[in-house]
Amino acid sequence: MRFLNFIFTILVFWIVLGVHISWQLDLSSFGLDGVVVGLASTKLGDFFGVLVALSMLIFSITALRYKQASHFYGLFYLLSAGLLLILYARDYLLFFVGWEIMSITTYLLLSYSLSREALIKYVVFAMASAMSLLAGIAILYSSAHSFSYVDAHRGFTALSDDMSIVFVLLMLFAFFVKLGTIGFHYWLVDSYEQSSDLFTPFLSAILSKMGVFALIIFVVYVVDISARVHYILAIIGVVTSIIAAFKALDEDSVKRLLAYSSIAQLGYIVTALSLADGMSGALYHSLIHTLVKLLLFVNVAGIIYVTSRSKFSQLGGLIYRMPQSFIFLLIGIIVLAGMPPLVGFGSKFLIYTALLEGDNLLILSAMLFASASAFLYIYKLIYGIYLGHPTAKSLESVREVPMSFLIPQYIIATILILLSAYPAMIVPYFNQILQELKIETLPFVNTATISTEVASYNGLVVLGVFIAIFALVTLMLLSLSSKSREVKDRFDIAYCGEEPNESTHLHYGYSMGKELRRVSFVAVILRNSSSRFYDYLSKQLYAIAQIVRGIYSGNLSLNFNIAALFALILLWWGIQ
Amino acid sequence: MILIDLIMMLVTAYIVGFLYYGLYRNITARFQRRIGPTVWQSLFDSFKFFGKENSFSHGWMFYLGPVIMMSGAIMTLFFVPFFYQSEHFRGLSSYGNLFLILYLMLLGPLGNAMGVGASGSPFGAMGITRGLTRLFAMELPFYIAVVALISINHSADVATIAANQTTYNAFAYPLLFIAALFSFVAMMGQSPFDVPGAPVEVYSGPAAEFGGKFLALLMSQSAIFSFAKLVLMVNLFLGGADGFGDLLIKTFILFLFVVAFGSIYGRFKTPQSVNFLVKIPTALAVIGLLLAT
Numbered sequence: 001m002r003f004l005n006f007i008f009t010i011l012v013f014w015i016v017l018g019v020h021i022s023w024q025l026d027l028s029s030f031g032l033d034g035v036v037v038g039l040a041s042t043k044l045g046d047f048f049g050v051l052v053a054l055s056m057l058i059f060s061i062t063a064l065r066y067k068q069a070s071h072f073y074g075l076f077y078l079l080s081a082g083l084l085l086i087l088y089a090r091d092y093l094l095f096f097v098g099w100e101i102m103s104i105t106t107y108l109l110l111s112y113s114l115s116r117e118a119l120i121k122y123v124v125f126a127m128a129s130a131m132s133l134l135a136g137i138a139i140l141y142s143s144a145h146s147f148s149y150v151d152a153h154r155g156f157t158a159l160s161d162d163m164s165i166v167f168v169l170l171m172l173f174a175f176f177v178k179l180g181t182i183g184f185h186y187w188l189v190d191s192y193e194q195s196s197d198l199f200t201p202f203l204s205a206i207l208s209k210m211g212v213f214a215l216i217i218f219v220v221y222v223v224d225i226s227a228r229v230h231y232i233l234a235i236i237g238v239v240t241s242i243i244a245a246f247k248a249l250d251e252d253s254v255k256r257l258l259a260y261s262s263i264a265q266l267g268y269i270v271t272a273l274s275l276a277d278g279m280s281g282a283l284y285h286s287l288i289h290t291l292v293k294l295l296l297f298v299n300v301a302g303i304i305y306v307t308s309r310s311k312f313s314q315l316g317g318l319i320y321r322m323p324q325s326f327i328f329l330l331i332g333i334i335v336l337a338g339m340p341p342l343v344g345f346g347s348k349f350l351i352y353t354a355l356l357e358g359d360n361l362l363i364l365s366a367m368l369f370a371s372a373s374a375f376l377y378i379y380k381l382i383y384g385i386y387l388g389h390p391t392a393k394s395l396e397s398v399r400e401v402p403m404s405f406l407i408p409q410y411i412i413a414t415i416l417i418l419l420s421a422y423p424a425m426i427v428p429y430f431n432q433i434l435q436e437l438k439i440e441t442l443p444f445v446n447t448a449t450i451s452t453e454v455a456s457y458n459g460l461v462v463l464g465v466f467i468a469i470f471a472l473v474t475l476m477l478l479s480l481s482s483k484s485r486e487v488k489d490r491f492d493i494a495y496c497g498e499e500p501n502e503s504t505h506l507h508y509g510y511s512m513g514k515e516l517r518r519v520s521f522v523a524v525i526l527r528n529s530s531s532r533f534y535d536y537l538s539k540q541l542y543a544i545a546q547i548v549r550g551i552y553s554g555n556l557s558l559n560f561n562i563a564a565l566f567a568l569i570l571l572w573w574g575i576q
Numbered sequence: 577m578i579l580i581d582l583i584m585m586l587v588t589a590y591i592v593g594f595l596y597y598g599l600y601r602n603i604t605a606r607f608q609r610r611i612g613p614t615v616w617q618s619l620f621d622s623f624k625f626f627g628k629e630n631s632f633s634h635g636w637m638f639y640l641g642p643v644i645m646m647s648g649a650i651m652t653l654f655f656v657p658f659f660y661q662s663e664h665f666r667g668l669s670s671y672g673n674l675f676l677i678l679y680l681m682l683l684g685p686l687g688n689a690m691g692v693g694a695s696g697s698p699f700g701a702m703g704i705t706r707g708l709t710r711l712f713a714m715e716l717p718f719y720i721a722v723v724a725l726i727s728i729n730h731s732a733d734v735a736t737i738a739a740n741q742t743t744y745n746a747f748a749y750p751l752l753f754i755a756a757l758f759s760f761v762a763m764m765g766q767s768p769f770d771v772p773g774a775p776v777e778v779y780s781g782p783a784a785e786f787g788g789k790f791l792a793l794l795m796s797q798s799a800i801f802s803f804a805k806l807v808l809m810v811n812l813f814l815g816g817a818d819g820f821g822d823l824l825i826k827t828f829i830l831f832l833f834v835v836a837f838g839s840i841y842g843r844f845k846t847p848q849s850v851n852f853l854v855k856i857p858t859a860l861a862v863i864g865l866l867l868a869t
Binding site: 317319320323326330334337338339340345349352353356359361362364365368369372373375376379382383386387388389454455456457458461462465466469470473474477480485486487490492493494495496505506507508512513515516518519520521522 | 626627632633634635636637639640642643644646647650651654668671672673674675676678679680682683685686689690693694695696697698699701702704705708709711712715716719720723724726727730731732733784785789793846847850851854861862865869
């Protein structure tokens with residue numbers, strides 16, 4: 001069964017890269033006059049399709065280590081088919097069908113490992129998102145009399161002012177839930193934490209990207225990109241990034257921290273999408289985020305597989321037992337932090353210059369701030385797992401993770417480093433997408449130089465010079481006459497003149513970030529949570545449900561009477 | 577050709593950086609009514625430490641941490657042009673931009689964090705957490721000021737920003753300059769924002785485990801990095817420089833201000849410095865940004 005994964009992956013690669021899809025169906029014969037649905041290959045769809053196929057490849061390789069029931073994989077294929085349907089749909093009807101397939105198969109896939117509470121959270125939010133999307137599509141159809149993307153903008157402008165606001169809010173709600181924008185992320189963190197380690201990389205890398213894809217379709221085809229949604233999107237994105245960065249720091253569970261990190265990164269993309277010029281940055285960041293989250297979640301999955309521990313307070317000191325994994329996580333966090341010399345800087349650079357050209361200076365400053373505050377949780381991630389001291393004796397005897405975890409990381413790290421040296425390699429491809437979306441293209445100089453109207457930078461020079469300096473300094477240090485003595489005993493550290501032993505708490509990963517509660521604005525962020533609002537909401541709903549239950553008690557004869565009464569009212573209404 | 581240029585930049589930064597470090601110790605001593613060491617003492621110290629025997633290593637990441645720090649400092653230096661017109665001492669600035677420099681400045685802290693984390697000293701890790709906490713707060717006013725300057729000049733090229741100043745940006749946009757100065761004091765690791773480095777405490781702070789050649793490397797990178805930051809600040813706010821005399825005078829004035837400021841004020845705790853930096857300097861920077869654009 002697990003080898004079938006590879007066949008399906010190749011199939012998806014073939015569909016995305018090899019087949020030019022073009023299919024139309026006139027629904028007039030089914031009683032829907034003038035409604036035409038269709039699928040067609042687009043550059044944008046192909047781009048996200050490649051991401052899906054790549055993630056499936058990583059999934060297939062990791063899956064060799066996991067024992068899952070065969071219907072787990074069956075559902076996974078169905079999910080992938082739903083994703084392709086979303087990507088290649090040319091109208092909102094098929095899009096919605098794909099969206100529902102995605103939500104429901106994800107629910108079933110999550111149901112293998114999620115707790116009841118987390119599962120209910122997921123299903124409530126996913127269904128609310130889907131219903132809100134359906135309502136939005138219905139509003140659009142009422143004025144456009146067509147589901148097609150091509151007619152969507154005409155339909156949108158024909159809407160009355162009030163209706164268009166309702167429409168935009170409904171659609172944005174649907175997408176924000178998938179993106180996990182702050183306030184709508186209530187389901188996301190639990191789902192990421194409890195989902196199977198095999199499935200989490202896919203969940204973070206691809207399913208959140210569907211929100212991005214839907215948002216791109218929405219801002220490009222439906223609303224005018226320079227319209228009123230502009231500022232809302234920019235502010236929501238940047239606030240999400242900042243809040244999620246501090247929330248991440250407070251988590252003890254590795255996967256929860258990464259879930260918040262995912263939320264923060266998607267915040268950048270939302271902000272980028274508020275501007276037409278930001279489209280290239282948004283696409284680039286989608287690519288980078290997909291790669292990085294695959295890398296990090298597979299890395300963490302390996303750690304959990306080997307140690308059976310998933311909390312920072314139970315890990316630590318694994319660097320010299322798993323040097324390869326450590327290097328991959330290091331590459332991952334450097335890209336995640338957006339630091340040169342690696343490619344994470346490229347995507348952030350595109351977003352920053354877009355914001356600069358759009359004169360969104362305060363948003364840009366806030367975004368730089370969000371990016372700098374991400375450093376803390378990124379350090380917690382690598383320190384808590386790999387650095388410091390092992391928190392248990394058993395951690396001192398673990399081995400490197402199996403190959404089925406390492407191979408995916410080798411693949412992704414290679415892509416990342418290649419992109420770091422030639423960050424503009426994919427710019428011509430992006431330009432094709434931008435042309436298709438009728439957005440101004442990026443200037444292209446050579447494959448190593450990313451340039452925008454304000455500035456440019458050369459990835460090859462940055463990476464090359466860094467490696468050269470690094471090598472020279474290392475050589476110099478090695479050649480110095482003073483030999484450094486390797487400390488064998490891990491307790492041989494400066495410790496205020498005392499000698500630490502087994503019982504001393506030496507792993508700082510325990511409480512890293514807790515002291516930030518003393519900073520007033522961070523304390524405000526950490527003290528408040530959307531979960532309070534949702535708890536309140538659920539309590540109120542429960543109270544209403546109690547009242548309804550009083551009437552609709554489950555007594556069969558009472559039910560029959562209510563149904564009969566209802567039928568009578570309908571009948572009377574019909575006669576009127 | 578560019579290689580000679582880069583080497584010259586490095587040597588200049590190394591020597592001037594240590595000269596300033598020596599002056600820093602001297603000036604602080606005078607503030608505290610001591611005589612202090614000779615000006616070149618720190619440079620000689622660094623030579624001496626490079627040759628010291630028996631320094632400990634806690635494995636390869638511990639070894640490479642200071643190397644990454646040094647690489648970060650040198651990278652930053654290479655992307656900041658010394659003079660705004662000259663053909664020489666431009667380094668690699670034509671391959672980068674101001675955003676790149678802002679991010680390159682973070683490589684050092686990353687290397688430091690990795691090396692200290694690998695050492696296993698909880699006191700070191702404590703210093704790192706403090707440092708990273710201070711980092712995001714101190715970057716905020718500076719980022720806002722830099723964003724404003726980039727927007728005003730419509731260019732993210734440091735030399736262009738330096739050359740565009742008929743009156744110095746420091747006087748044209750005083751609020752931005754003051755806000756950036758607060759950040760700058762923190763970036764230079766000066767009091768009142770010096771708690772992460774813990775320069776007074778013996779057994780805590782990031783450098784807890786580093787001795788011998790590692791300490792020499794840390795000192796050297798600090799000297800180079802300080803000079804790079806001074807040059808960047810001069811380029812951004814003080815009209816850049818067109819010769820060595822100009823550069824040294826302007827950097828020294830800035831340096832003297834930072835040292836004097838640091839000698840006078842007591843030390844903030846980490847949360848205090850974050851609370852301060854995200855309030856007053858940030859507010860100044862935002863007002864400055866709104867006024868300037």
